Amino acid sequence: GPKIIAIANQKGGVGKTTTAINLGSAMAALGQKILIIDIDPQGNASTGLGIDTEKRELSTYDLLLEGRALGDITVTTEVENLSIAPATQDLSSADIELVGNENRVVLLRRALRTDAVRDSGFDYILIDCPPSLNLLTVNAMVASDSVLVPLQSEFFALEGLSQLMLSIREVRQMANPTLRVEGVVLTMYDSRNNLSKQVEDDARENLGDLVFDTIIPRNVRVSEAPSFALPVLHYDPTSRGALAYKELAAELLRRQDLL
Amino acid sequence: GPKIIAIANQKGGVGKTTTAINLGSAMAALGQKILIIDIDPQGNASTGLGIDTEKRELSTYDLLLEGRALGDITVTTEVENLSIAPATQDLSSADIELVGNENRVVLLRRALRTDAVRDSGFDYILIDCPPSLNLLTVNAMVASDSVLVPLQSEFFALEGLSQLMLSIREVRQMANPTLRVEGVVLTMYDSRNNLSKQVEDDARENLGDLVFDTIIPRNVRVSEAPSFALPVLHYDPTSRGALAYKELAAELLRRQDLL
Numbered sequence: 001g002p003k004i005i006a007i008a009n010q011k012g013g014v015g016k017t018t019t020a021i022n023l024g025s026a027m028a029a030l031g032q033k034i035l036i037i038d039i040d041p042q043g044n045a046s047t048g049l050g051i052d053t054e055k056r057e058l059s060t061y062d063l064l065l066e067g068r069a070l071g072d073i074t075v076t077t078e079v080e081n082l083s084i085a086p087a088t089q090d091l092s093s094a095d096i097e098l099v100g101n102e103n104r105v106v107l108l109r110r111a112l113r114t115d116a117v118r119d120s121g122f123d124y125i126l127i128d129c130p131p132s133l134n135l136l137t138v139n140a141m142v143a144s145d146s147v148l149v150p151l152q153s154e155f156f157a158l159e160g161l162s163q164l165m166l167s168i169r170e171v172r173q174m175a176n177p178t179l180r181v182e183g184v185v186l187t188m189y190d191s192r193n194n195l196s197k198q199v200e201d202d203a204r205e206n207l208g209d210l211v212f213d214t215i216i217p218r219n220v221r222v223s224e225a226p227s228f229a230l231p232v233l234h235y236d237p238t239s240r241g242a243l244a245y246k247e248l249a250a251e252l253l254r255r256q257d258l259l
Numbered sequence: 260g261p262k263i264i265a266i267a268n269q270k271g272g273v274g275k276t277t278t279a280i281n282l283g284s285a286m287a288a289l290g291q292k293i294l295i296i297d298i299d300p301q302g303n304a305s306t307g308l309g310i311d312t313e314k315r316e317l318s319t320y321d322l323l324l325e326g327r328a329l330g331d332i333t334v335t336t337e338v339e340n341l342s343i344a345p346a347t348q349d350l351s352s353a354d355i356e357l358v359g360n361e362n363r364v365v366l367l368r369r370a371l372r373t374d375a376v377r378d379s380g381f382d383y384i385l386i387d388c389p390p391s392l393n394l395l396t397v398n399a400m401v402a403s404d405s406v407l408v409p410l411q412s413e414f415f416a417l418e419g420l421s422q423l424m425l426s427i428r429e430v431r432q433m434a435n436p437t438l439r440v441e442g443v444v445l446t447m448y449d450s451r452n453n454l455s456k457q458v459e460d461d462a463r464e465n466l467g468d469l470v471f472d473t474i475i476p477r478n479v480r481v482s483e484a485p486s487f488a489l490p491v492l493h494y495d496p497t498s499r500g501a502l503a504y505k506e507l508a509a510e511l512l513r514r515q516d517l518l
């Protein structure tokens with residue numbers, strides 16, 4: 001069945017959604033069948049891939065709280081080999097609605113451990129998480145084989161990293177013993193300033209091989225692409241951002257064989 | 260008593276904390292007595308002002324859930340006229356812990372509507388919110404006179420703006436009829452690219468005078484400052500970031516007289 005990777009970091013604006021969209025489309029371009037599951041009530045991944053409100057009649061809210069099947073809510077995108085299970089604002093009340101529910105942290109796992117999903121043909125499922133360690137992100141980590149951490153090359157993002165690592169360990173101990181860290185990818189790297197380098201040095205010193213070799217540079221084409229409902233690979237294929245995400249996809253896939 | 264301003268935006272990484280710290284310290288430099296209330300479990304405002312864990316024995320968790328007085332949890336900072344009520348990770352369980360509590364959206368308001376706070380000598384209280392429209396942010400909006408919205412000059416941030424405006428209206432209708440929008444400030448503006456300009460045009464067209472004239476430029480000194488536990492005004496007073504936040508403080512104070 002598909003390998004399931006949660007893209008998580010409680011710090012806001014570090015590139016979770018951008019990585020879901022662009023790593024996903026880069027892997028798709030390499031022939032991998034990719035599903036993005038959007039569990040952020042903001043629905044940025046869904047918007048960034050051009051999924052209109054009409055195409056979100058069923059969303060990950062229905063997957064988690066209405067017991068709908070993944071196949072029912074999944075839609076194709078303009079990108080070959082890339083599908084998405086979109087999110088809507090309904091999700092913002094999910095953790096309140098689930099308070100009494102003793103299965104509340106395993107809802108996504110149950111939705112993904114079906115024969116239908118196993119036989120879906122997807123090679124990878126990438127889960128785009130909200131900026132929080134709330135119930136939605138916990139569901140993603142409980143349901144996943146690994147967690148990919150986008151790390152913005154700035155001070156506050158670095159500060160939050162140890163908290164995230166603690167949460168991953170907690171989920172491993174309490175609900176998902178085989179949960180691994182897929183890797184930490186430095187994002188929005190600005191090679192003209194010292195701060196990016198310091199964050200990189202810190203990360204590599206503390207996390208060693210967990211940190212991808214590939215670094216995603218700050219590149220305006222990356223932030224322009226979603227306004228055209230396109231991944232940067234399609235919007236500007238030769239841009240530094242596009243090339244970096246292609247490189248990240250190749251590195252991630254290479255690393256799979258070593259496991 | 261002090262004017263209370265919530266700094267809110269559910270989109271992550273748009274400059275809420277950076278604005279709390281730097282607008283706050285710029286106003287303090289103009290002689291205003293400022294209190295920052297940090298209600299983000301990440302505690303970035305507290306970290307960015309150098310508040311160590313030992314000085315956070317009492318935090319906004321105790322203010323909201325243990326009924327402690329604001330005066331008990333407030334600490335001074337290295338910045339003259341600037342105090343802070345710090346946050347800790349305990350806050351991350353606040354909304355779950357408060358589920359049964361019928362007063363859960365008015366807890367912060369009650370903590371701030373005391374004689375002690377009225378006579379505290381603070382001119383302004385700035386509340387730094389997490390990237391969410393969850394219970395913590397709702398508490399801030401219910402407790403505040405106005406909401407200041409940092410708007411990152413990029414596509415996803417613009418997308419989230421109407422959702423935020425709806426939430427403000429909802430809070431106004433349900434719990435706080437005098438809640439206003441203090442203003443929307445464009446942050447991390449990159450004048451070299453078109454996207455920033457497009458976001459600005461969109462914002463000014465749709466929100467008119469709500470948008471501050473002052474624009475905060477993207478400036479690496481702003482992102483370096485918190486790693487020295489300093490506001491950018493103290494870290495690099497002549498930097499473009501420092502000058503812009505000083506200008507924002509002056510503009511905000513000027514606008515008070517027109518109300």
Ligand SMILES: Nc1ncnc2c1ncn2[C@@H]1O[C@H](COP(=O)(O)OP(=O)(O)OP(=O)(O)O)[C@@H](O)[C@H]1O
Nearest residue numbers: 012013014015016017018131218219222223271413
């Ligand atoms: N490499 C890059 N170069 C330039 N801009 C980027 C880059 N990566 C992301 N961005 C922009 O930075 C902003 C934040 O990125 P993004 O929304 O992907 O982060 P996020 O972690 O998903 O945020 P949230 O916490 O709100 O979910 C977006 O406007 C995005 O377009």
Ligand SMILES: Nc1ncnc2c1ncn2[C@@H]1O[C@H](COP(=O)(O)OP(=O)(O)OP(=O)(O)O)[C@@H](O)[C@H]1O
Nearest residue numbers: 012154271272273274275276277390477478481482
């Ligand atoms: N004008 C600026 N120039 C350069 N970097 C900036 C600027 N404003 C903010 N930053 C940096 O951008 C990142 C996000 O800013 P900040 O943490 O203040 O946003 P936030 O909205 O509080 O995020 P969160 O949603 O996680 O609370 C931080 O690393 C910050 O230092």
Ligand SMILES: [Mg+2]
Nearest residue numbers: 016017040044
């Ligand atoms: Mg996102």
Ligand SMILES: [Mg+2]
Nearest residue numbers: 275276299303
């Ligand atoms: Mg913040």
